Each structure stands twice: as C-alpha cells, then as structure tokens.
Amino acid sequence: MSVVAIAPLRLPARVLRRTAVHAGLVAAVLAVGCLALMLGDYRLTVGQVLGALVGDPGPAHFVVVELRAPRWVLGVLVGLAFGVSGALFQTSLRNPLASPDVLGVSQGASAAAVATLLVGGASGWAMTAAAAGGGVLVGVLLYAVAWKQGTTGQRFVLSGIGVAYLAGSVVGYLLTRSDVRDAQAALTWMTGSLGQSSWQLVQVLGPVLLVLLPLAALLARGLDLLQLGDDRAASLGRRPEVVRGGAVLLGVLLASAATAAAGPVAFVAFAAAPIARRLLGDGTPGLAASGLVGVVLVTASDVVAQHLLPVDVPVGIVTGALGAPVLIWLLARRRTS
Amino acid sequence: MTTTAPAAPARTSGAPVTPQTGESEGTARLRRRRVAVVVGALLLLALACAASLAWGARDIAPGQVWRALVDPVAGDNDHLVVRDLRVPRTLVGLVGGAAFAAAGVLLQGVTRNPIADPGLLGINAGASLAVVVAIALGASSIGAYVWCAFAGAVLAALVVHLAASLSGDGPTPVTLALVGAAFSALATSAITVVLLTDQRTLGEFRSWQVGSLANRSLDLLPPVLPFVVLGVVLAVAAAPVLDALALGDDVAAALGVRVGRGRALVLLAVVLLCGSAVSLVGPIAFVGLVVPHLARMLVGAHDHRWLLGVSLLLGPSLLLAADVIGRLLAPPGEVEAGLVVAVLGAPVLLAIVRRGRVLA
Numbered sequence: 080m081s082v083v084a085i086a087p088l089r090l091p092a093r094v095l096r097r098t099a100v101h102a103g104l105v106a107a108v109l110a111v112g113c114l115a116l117m118l119g120d121y122r123l124t125v126g127q128v129l130g131a132l133v134g135d136p137g138p139a140h141f142v143v144v145e146l147r148a149p150r151w152v153l154g155v156l157v158g159l160a161f162g163v164s165g166a167l168f169q170t171s172l173r174n175p176l177a178s179p180d181v182l183g184v185s186q187g188a189s190a191a192a193v194a195t196l197l198v199g200g201a202s203g204w205a206m207t208a209a210a211a212g213g214g215v216l217v218g219v220l221l222y223a224v225a226w227k228q229g230t231t232g233q234r235f236v237l238s239g240i241g242v243a244y245l246a247g248s249v250v251g252y253l254l255t256r257s258d259v260r261d262a263q264a265a266l267t268w269m270t271g272s273l274g275q276s277s278w279q280l281v282q283v284l285g286p287v288l289l290v291l292l293p294l295a296a297l298l299a300r301g302l303d304l305l306q307l308g309d310d311r312a313a314s315l316g317r318r319p320e321v322v323r324g325g326a327v328l329l330g331v332l333l334a335s336a337a338t339a340a341a342g343p344v345a346f347v348a349f350a351a352a353p354i355a356r357r358l359l360g361d362g363t364p365g366l367a368a369s370g371l372v373g374v375v376l377v378t379a380s381d382v383v384a385q386h387l388l389p390v391d392v393p394v395g396i397v398t399g400a401l402g403a404p405v406l407i408w409l410l411a412r413r414r415t416s
Numbered sequence: 417m418t419t420t421a422p423a424a425p426a427r428t429s430g431a432p433v434t435p436q437t438g439e440s441e442g443t444a445r446l447r448r449r450r451v452a453v454v455v456g457a458l459l460l461l462a463l464a465c466a467a468s469l470a471w472g473a474r475d476i477a478p479g480q481v482w483r484a485l486v487d488p489v490a491g492d493n494d495h496l497v498v499r500d501l502r503v504p505r506t507l508v509g510l511v512g513g514a515a516f517a518a519a520g521v522l523l524q525g526v527t528r529n530p531i532a533d534p535g536l537l538g539i540n541a542g543a544s545l546a547v548v549v550a551i552a553l554g555a556s557s558i559g560a561y562v563w564c565a566f567a568g569a570v571l572a573a574l575v576v577h578l579a580a581s582l583s584g585d586g587p588t589p590v591t592l593a594l595v596g597a598a599f600s601a602l603a604t605s606a607i608t609v610v611l612l613t614d615q616r617t618l619g620e621f622r623s624w625q626v627g628s629l630a631n632r633s634l635d636l637l638p639p640v641l642p643f644v645v646l647g648v649v650l651a652v653a654a655a656p657v658l659d660a661l662a663l664g665d666d667v668a669a670a671l672g673v674r675v676g677r678g679r680a681l682v683l684l685a686v687v688l689l690c691g692s693a694v695s696l697v698g699p700i701a702f703v704g705l706v707v708p709h710l711a712r713m714l715v716g717a718h719d720h721r722w723l724l725g726v727s728l729l730l731g732p733s734l735l736l737a738a739d740v741i742g743r744l745l746a747p748p749g750e751v752e753a754g755l756v757v758a759v760l761g762a763p764v765l766l767a768i769v770r771r772g773r774v775l776a
Contacts, residue, residue, distance in 0.1 A: 174529065174531065175590055175593060175594060176529065176531055176532075176536075176593055176597065177531075181531065224766050224769060224770055225769065233530060234769050236530070236531050237530060237531065237709070237765060237768075237769045238765075238766055238769050240531055240533075240705065240765070241706075241761075241762040241763075241765040241766045241769070242762065242766075244702045244705075244758040244761070244762050245758050245759065245762040247758065248626075248754070248755040248756075248757075248758035248759060251622075251625070251626040251752075251754070251755050252626075252751070252755050254622050254626075255622050255623050255626055255752070259615045259618055259619045260615065262618060262619075262622060263611070263612060263615060263618060266608065266611055266612060266618070267612060270608050270612075345601060345604060345605070346598075346601040349597060349601070350598070350601070353594060390613070392609065392612070393608075393612075395605075395608070396605045396608050396609055396612075397605070398601075399601035399602055399604055399605035400601075400602055400605040400606075402598070402601065403598035403599065403601045403602040403605075404598075404602075406594065406595075406598045407579050407595055407598050407599075410579075410580070410582075410583045410591055410594060410595060411579070411582040411583050
C-alpha cells in the first residue's frame with residue numbers, strides 16, 4: 080500500500096507479479112478473441128482466422144471481418160470501459176460496493192433507454208443516444224447534489240444511491256405498465272447484450288474511449304495516494320477532491336458510453352476491480368488490470384452465451400453467472416496476511 | 417425539525433462528551449431532543465395509519481371509517497372496504513416498514529457502510545429467485561409467495577454467510593458485502609433466464625418485484641409476525657454490540673465484546689426481519705436504506721437503541737405514506753408503494769447528503 084516507503088525492498092517481486100498478471104490477462108484476452116472468431120455456424124481454424132485478418136479474400140474473410148470481429152471488438156471496448164469505470168469508482172470513493180449500478184448511472188441510462196423503447200416505441204440508435212444521455216444526466220445530478228466545496232466519497236455514494244432508486248422506480252413503473260412482450264425486450268436491453276454490434280457502433284465507442292482512457296491513466300498515481308486517506312494524499316501534494324472529482328467524472332462517462340453501446344452489462348463494473356486487485360495482491364487500484372479483467376469477463380461470457388448454451392441469451396446473464404463464482408473463489412482463497 | 421444541534425454527537429462516535437458545556441447539560445439536551453423526536457415520530461405514524469384507513473379509491477367519510485372499525489354492519493360496502501382492504505394493508509405496512517427499517521439500522525451498523533441496504537446479503541435476490549421459481553411452477557397467490565420469499569431469503573443469507581466464512585479473513589463486513597453482491601448477481605442471472613423465456617412469469621413477477629401493499633390479507637400476518645418480533649428483540653439486545661462495533665473491531669474486542677458472536681447475532685436478526693418484510697411487501701429495500709439515515713440525523717449515530725426505536729416508527733410511516741399517496745394518485749388504479757417510496761425517500765436522502773450531516 081505505502082509504495083513510497085517500502086518500494087526499494089519489495090520492488091522486484093512486486094514488479095514480477097504485476098507483469099505476470101498483466102501478461103496473463105492479455106494472453107487470455109487474445110485466446111478468447113481467437114475462440115470468438117473461430118466459433119459459430121461456420122467453424123473456422125486458427126489459420127483461416129489469421130488469414131482472413133491479414134486480408135486473404137475468400138468466404139472466411141466476410142465471416143470473420145464483417146460478422147464476428149465487430150462483436151468481439153465491441154465486447155473488448157465495453158469490458159474495458161466497465162472494468163476501468165468500476166475501478167475508478169471503488170478506489171476514488173473508497174467503497175468496495177461502489178459501481179455504476181450503485182451510483183445510479185446504470186439506472187439513469189436504463190430509465191432513459193426503456194422510456195424510449197416503451198413510450199417512444201423507438202429502438203436501435205435512439206436507445207443508444209437516450210442511454211448515453213440518461214447516464215450523463217445522472218452524473219450531472221450527482222455533482223449538483225454532492226459538490227459542496229469539494230466532496231467526500233460518502234456524499235457521492237449516497238447521492239448516487241438516491242438517484243439510483245429514483246431512476247429505478249421509473250423503470251419499474253414503465254415495466255409494470257407495458258405489454259409483456261415489450262417488457263421482455265426492455266429486460267433484454269437492461270441485462271446487457273452485444274446483439275446490436277456493428278462496425279459503426281465500434282467507430283462511435285472507440286474514439287470516446289481513446290479520449291477517456293488516457294485521462295484515467297493520468298489519475299492512476301493520484302488514486303494510489305488517495306488510498307492512504309485524504310490527509311496523507313494532500314500532504315503528498317495531491318488535492319484529494321480534484322482527484323476524486325475527476326475519477327468520478329471519468330467513471331460516469333465511461334460507464335455511460337459502455338451502457339449506451341451494450342446496456343448495463345451486469346456485474347462487470349462491480350467485479351472487475353476486486354478480481355484484479357486480488358490477482359495483483361499489492362493493494363494498488365490496478366486500473367489497467369481491472370480493464371483487462373472486464374474485457375475477459377465480457378468477451379468470454381459472450382462466447383459462452385453464443386456457443387455453449389442451448390439457447391442464445393444476452394451476455395449480461397453469463398457475466399453474472401461467470402463472474403460471481405470467480406470473485407467468491409478469490410475471496411475464499413485469500414489467507415490472512 | 418431543529419435548526420441547530422449543538423449536542424449532536426461527534427462524527428467519530430464514542431461517548432457524547434461535550435467538553436465546553438459540561439457533560440451533564442449536554443446529555444440532558446440530547447435526551448430532550450431524542451424524546452421530542454420519538455414523540456414526533458409517534459404522531460407521524462399515527463397520522464399515517466389514520467390516512468391509510470381513511471383514504472383510498474373509494475370515498476368514505478371519517479365517521480363511517482370509525483364505525484367500520486368499532487361497530488361494523490355486515491353487508492355495508494364501505495365497512496367491507498375498510499375492514500377487508502384497508503385494515504390489512506395498513507397492518508402489513510406497519511410490520512413490513514418497521515422490519516425493513518430495523519434491518520437497515522442493523523446492517524449499516526454491522527457493516528459500517530452507510531450504503532448497506534437489506535438487499536446487501538443477497539436476501540432480496542434470494543427471495544426474488546424463490547418467487548420467480550414458484551410462479552414458473554404455477555403458484556399465483558400472494559399467500560404462496562410469502563413462504564417462498566421467506567425461505568429464499570433465509571437460504572440466500574445462509575449461503576452468503578457460509579461462503580463469506582470460507583474466506584481467510586472470515587465473514588468481515590467487506591467480504592460479506594462482496595459475497596452478497598456476487599450471490600445477488602448469480603441469482604439475478606437465473607431470474608433473468610426465466611423471465612426472458614417465460615412471458616407469463618414475467619407478467620406476474622414484475623408486479624411483485626416493485627413492492628406493494630395491495631391485495632394483502634390478514635392471514636399473511638400470523639405466520640410472519642413471530643419472526644419479526646424475534647428479530648426486533650434480537651436487534652434491541654444487540655444494540656450495545658453495534659455501538660461498540662462502530663469503534664472498530666479491535667476497540668470493540670478490547671471493550672470485551674465478542675465480535676464474531678455479536679456480528680452473527682445481528683445478522684440473524686437482519687435475516688429474520690428482512691426475510692419477513694420481503695415476503696410481506698416485496699423487495700422495497702429503500703425503506704431500510706433511507707430511514708436509518710434520517711434517524712441518525714435526528715437522534716445521533718452512536719446509540720443504536722435510539723436509532724432502532726426511531727427507525728421502527730419512521731419506517732412504517734414512510735411505507736404507509738407512500739402507499740396512501742400511491743392510492744390517491746390515479747384512482748381507481750394505484751401506483752405501487754414500492755415505486756412511491758423511492759420518489760418520497762430519494763429527495764429526503766439527497767437533502768440529508770446536501771446538508772452534509774451524513775453520520776455513519
């Protein structure tokens with residue numbers, strides 16, 4: 080935790096483990112990616128996939144590049160955004176329960192998207208835009224309520240919960256007063272699904288992440304210090320309220336963008352950071368590792384959802400079912416140090 | 417209620433020492449304030465009960481309501497509405513609201529996390545899963561849901577506690593919360609699978625899930641009431657333990673509190689209270705979240721007996737008020753109490769946050 084003081088002694092082992100964890104996660108991402116591109120009605124070999132990717136024309140090219148790749152890439156982007164967003168919330172607010180669901184971002188996005196679907200009768204891009212707007216609106220509301228000459232994590236979290244329940248009751252109202260079939264469509268969206276993936280969607284979400292993720296990386300050091308407490312962080316030259324305010328803002332934007340693209344994919348943002356932190360085992364926030372865990376969780380779940388289950392289910396069903404045992408296992412394995 | 421609160425306890429909790437004014441005067445003022453709050457909360461609750469009996473889709477004069485209670489005439493429709501519809505939902509609201517609020521105080525105390533709500537231990541998810549399975553298998557009455565929900569809630573809490581105990585650190589607040597959330601995610605996955613493949617179940621479940629006091633009969637209460645009473649007794653008995661736990665596990669242990677046993681006792685009370693409440697009115701966890709915050713603002717954070725007492729009065733007041741408003745919004749239909757609770761409670765929570773008097 081206090082990297083500053085003990086770094087010289089423990090550096091080699093720490094660095095080794097961090098590198099190994101990151102390398103392992105990247106390998107897992109690539110392996111899952113390979114599977115995602117190979118599996119399907121038209122089964123391909125690794126060679127065919129690689130050939131298609133480097134530009135060999137042929138039937139495999141269309142299947143890989145036009146049909147399967149956009150879905151996998153969207154899964155990567157969404158997982159990355161949710162994973163980093165959850166890590167930003169949990170570390171900056173110092174609350175292991177903080178996540179886009181708890182802070183109301185998911186519910187705000189859901190309320191807007193479900194209203195678009197059930198009241199406006201629109202879907203597709205209209206829902207995407209509404210979800211993004213709803214999520215950002217919740218973020219604005221959070222600041223309006225919680226900001227008071229800087230802000231504490233506690234105030235953010237509690238305001239978020241209030242907003243979450245408020246938006247949640249809007250969703251509940253709409254769901255109970257709509258046709259059952261429409262309610263089912265809304266539920267599918269709220270579970271999180273990569274079903275509407277396309278290169279256009281990737282082209283919108285990609286640049287957004289290209290802007291937001293580097294900004295998150297800039298905050299990493301400040302977040303590290305924030306773990307020591309506001310006073311210590313301040314004495315080390317970081318203004319805690321600025322770091323926290325920035326982290327929450329980025330977290331809200333990342334979660335809103337990902338939710339707009341795929342719906343509030345269950346459990347990813349909540350579980351990615353605790354899983355990453357237990358893999359790293361050194362008490363750092365681990366933004367990059369959280370993002371990678373998010374990617375593995377989403378893309379692997381989508382492979383399971385598409386190919387291993389008898390019926391085609393939205394990815395959000397599998398992320399919960401897959402992530403929960405992993406988290407519980409990691410918690411159980413840890414011995415008191 | 418009061419504009420300034422000089423005697424309100426310090427953030428760090430501990431004994432209510434006020435060095436400047438002298439301890440006795442400070443404690444006396446705090447005591448007067450607490451008694452005033454309890455009296456106010458009692459009045460509020462009485463008002464909520466009266467409103468719940470008097471107002472609804474059918475216009476019934478107050479005199480008629482009174483006669484329906486003390487001297488009912490068989491066959492009189494007004495009397496029938498009061499006795500068979502309004503009295504049961506008022507009583508169910510009383511029990512459910514009180515149980516949720518008390519469970520909230522206990523959970524926020526034992527986890528030392530101000531955002532802990534009764535859904536935290538997977539209780540709501542477990543109850544919901546059980547109800548979904550019951551509906552899918554053919555159950556279709558509130559009476560049948562009650563037992564399923566209660567069994568699901570208790571089972572979920574057991575599983576979560578067991579899984580949390582496996583961890584190297586034992587069932588600490590953080591592991592409990594994480595395992596509870598993980599379990600909830602698992603259960604939600606299962607629920608969603610059923611709901612997406614079975615429209616009839618979705619149609620039934622969505623109205624149970626938002627939480628409501630409608631269509632509850634008096635038969636629901638007798639089987640649940642003993643659990644609620646036992647839960648409240650345990651809660652009151654465990655209150656001093658929570659006061660000590662607020663100072664941290666180590667300090668509590670140094671004060672002679674057996675931390676593990678105390679925590680288990682509190683969790684048992686939470687399961688009983690929350691399981692009963694969910695089975696009666698559905699997963700309206702927000703009551704258990706917002707009421708303890710309101711109570712802390714009114715009577716201070718460091719004495720859990722007062723917190724419990726005030727919450728036991730405010731919880732049902734909030735739930736009944738939400739129910740009455742929901743009835744009056746769109747007669748002859750109604751908006752479910754679970755939805756109105758959020759609309760009533762969220763602004764209260766935001767106002768508490770805004771005033772910067774969050775005590776945890």
